[in-house]
Amino acid sequence: MIQILEFAVVVIAISASGVMAPGPLFAANVSYGLRDGAKSGIKMAVGHAIVEFPLIVLLGIGVFSLETFPEFRILISILGAITLFVFAILQIKTVLQNKKNHTTKPKQGALISGIIFSALNPFFIIWWLTIGFKLISDAMLIWAFSGIIVVFLLHIWMDFVWLGGVSFLASKSTQILSNRNYKALMIGLSLILIYFGITFLVDIIS
Template sequence: MDFPLFALTVVSISLSGVLAPGPLLAVTIAEGKRNRFAGLEVSLGHAMIEIPIILALYAFGRFVELGAWKSAISFAGGVVMLYLAYRELRGGGGEVKMRGVLSGVLMSALNPYFIIWWLTVGLTLVLLSMEFGMLGLIAFIILHEACDFGWLGFVSYFSGRLSELGGFERVLSYVSSAILIVFGAYFIVTSISTLHLYL
């Protein structure tokens, strides 16, 4: 995989997560009606949990010889993405009442799907970033967090108008699911096709 394709993959998969209706989006929309910049605060809290996880996963992948486990992790990441797509299409989300940076911290740390995502999908992306050394890690963090700050910042700023659009969250759910299905299938196929290299 070359660097432009890596960057596109990171942005696409990151957006599939942040676009999906869920606790972070719900609290951002709710808080955006009170504070237009609530999305940036939520994103900051989210990043405070995410960045240490990214660094820990990078260290894990850097110093532990994974071998065939890379294919297994990629396969698991693909399965998780397909499951999340299924869950989105069935209708996820829920009302969340919390504020500011703390909401971003708690909605991340206490969300089991967030942990599962990072141990599978996120770890796969971190392993991909290792192909480009420290540049890959830095690019991954910047691109991933930019998606969070950009989208949640946009949503909170225009929260009043967006909440008036009845089908808005459903459209986001379809877009997110489509991205998850495409990359989930790609991860699974790639993991199967590369498994023979370790056998």
């Protein structure tokens, strides 16, 4: 019991660096939260988990690694950048074309966006290939293959709390935002997504 509690503290402390790090998933989550509240954050977290659990399993059984797929990082970075650019441009276009943006719905749902922005985020993948892989390895030394489930459960609840909490707070901000300020915020979030898309490309060039 003491062993799992000690390991839980380690996983939670280290996972915070990945869960709460600003990134495209965070920016998109705020965008959805402004319109749909905490439920959009939960959907985003479910989409994130759909990508995260198989990734953890593949790392745990040794099927996936950068050595196995050396070009994977480049491919994910390019696809991720393109996705961010398209999403941001469509969001800006939607904001500028609609007068009542507080009720404007994006074309794809929060769950799908959670999947896309997780699967096509090279920094998320690399975090699990490096920092996350160490946690998985340590867990498997203690609990064998059950360690994969232990790491996932100790980590995933933080995603739900963080994404759900952020989207809830974002929805509350609409009560004090004027339509003009709302548009400015949405455009700002879109520009942040474009920025992350650029960083994806710069990372593979450098």
